[in-house]
Amino acid sequence: MKAIIIDGYVDEPAVLGVPPYISPYVRYAAGALRYHGIEVDYYTIDKIREKNLWQSFNSYEYLIIIAGTTVPGHYLGGTPINLNEIKKIFELNKEPLRVIGGPITKGYTITGGKKAISLKDFIEENVEYIVEGDIEKFLFDYPVSDEFDLNSKSSYELIDKIAPYGAGIIKMHERYPNVMLEIEVSKGCDRKTGFCSFCTEPILHGMYRERSLNGIINEMKALNANGATNFRFGRSANFLAYGITFNNGNPNPEIFNELYSEVSNFCNVLHTDNANPEFIVNNEKEAKKILEIISNKNTSGDILSFGIETFDDEVAKLNNIALNSEKALKAIRIVNEIGSKRDKNGIPKLLPGINLLYGLIGETKNTYNKNKEYLNKILNENLLLRRINVRQVMMFPGTLLSKKLNKIKINKKEFIKFKEFMDVYNNQMIKKVFPEGAILKDLFVEEVKGNISFSRQIATYPILAGIKKKKELLEKFDGIVVNHGSRSLTVLEYPFDFKNLSVEELSSINGIGKKTAEKIYLTKSLKDIKNEILKNKL
Secondary structure, three states: OEEEEEEEEEEEOOEEOOOOEEOHHHHHHHHHHHHOOOEEEEEEHHHHHHHOOOOOOOOOOEEEEEEEEOOOOOOOOOOOOOHHHHHHHHHHOOOOEEEEEOHHHHOEOOOOOOEOEOOHHHHHHHOOEEEOOOHHHHHHHOOOOOOOOOOOOOOHHHHHHHHHHHHHHHHHOOOOOOOEEEEEOEEOOOOOOOOOOOOOHHHHHOOOEEOOHHHHHHHHHHHHHOOOOEEEEEEOOOHHHOOHHHOOOOOOHHHHHHHHHHHHHHOOEEEEOEEOHHHHHHOHHHHHHHHHHHHHHOOOOEEEEEEEEOOOHHHHHHOOOOOOHHHHHHHHHHHHHHHOOEOOOOOEOEEEEEEEEEOOOOOOHHHHHHHHHHHHHHHHOOOOOOOEEEEEOOEOOOOHHHHHOOOOOOOHHHHHHHHHHHHHHHHHHHHHHOOOOOEEEEEEEEEEEOOEEEEEOOOOOOOEEEEOOOOOOOOEEEEEEEEEOOOEEEEEEOOOOHHHOOHHHHHOOOOOOHHHHHHHHHHOOHHHHHHHHHOOOO
């Protein structure tokens, strides 16, 4: 028996699976099948596009597509599968049992400000099973029993059993070993006062529950045994809440200490993702202990993503966002207090990142002003934000948003003006977070346009770094920051010899114009560079 898993990529509030990320879902699915002795092959949708493999899967007994984006995003490492591609694969490969799972089964849209459409209406005649529950539970039950349920959820006992079996499929990813593994610690949301109007986490994953510490560690060790060294604790709505189930509902610094002590020694990258700022403020003492543990044992450039969504307190209430603007600001201060320390390369250890969302219930022109007001407060207090995501909300069936609104309404004029404000703001913030002279280790080239190579680190929300030099795709190098854009950096390869820099590279350094660069290039004068132009910047 053979199965093919096609990774169409996922992106949810609490999980990412677009390259270089590999989501837990595809690994669990492989584990469920391999547990029963079924051989598994694995392709990303990008590999299928590149190699024209659309009609290559009729020899398999199982054909499984896993996909779905429930938050809007812009992707550099890969492009999520679309409905026409799903239909094409299933139509051209009719011999296997055709199955689809992942968040796409709850609705499909790839654009912010849009209402999701039903997957059943589009592909039902081309597929045997649309699994709206957990795909790994279906794949664990179906091969050995007629008692399967398309809506059934996995227990963590099952996930802990099968996850190590699926670890080996990461070797089939075209970017292996330079991949990032999302590690699941919990499902659902720990809030007890209902959920945000737009959130799909409770719809997709149900009530809050936590995975055992041993289950997490054992899976990470199995992945490491298969060559993985880059990990992110991303499959969680609020990572800092992990362990409350085992501590009478209270924050649990001890479990974080044990977790990080067990895994940090074999990680090249160890990062995090979501955290609830209200949880930090309401549990300040214990949250600080957890933040200390993370920032002492993680790798630099780490982020805690805050779903602030809006600094307009009235809009927050109407959308059941359990956070006000002052609490949000306090949480940002707390993380900065502990995590803004820098490593030897000048990179902060742990910073907050914030999400701002437009298209919410009750939004007005004043919402934009409130967001600007608090962003300026953050900047004026010299606090650091590692990244700010500004998005238009997606509307999915079953959310409060879909029940309250027939159509998402966004003030396009104000939204465009806000994005223009953010271009200036991001540039100011990036200069603080990544000062000139900071060194970014292990950059990978993701895209080449003309003589500019765009690269990123394997990290949580890695920043884009451009170098005015043509390089090979996925080539690895270290870079030193020499200039800043609105959401990106300009770097030189590090270490470097000024005498060997091109005019283009020289002119990319802040403070050097083209004429000066040409003069330096012709004279090869290190004195000109160091004493007259750079003035100790590098």
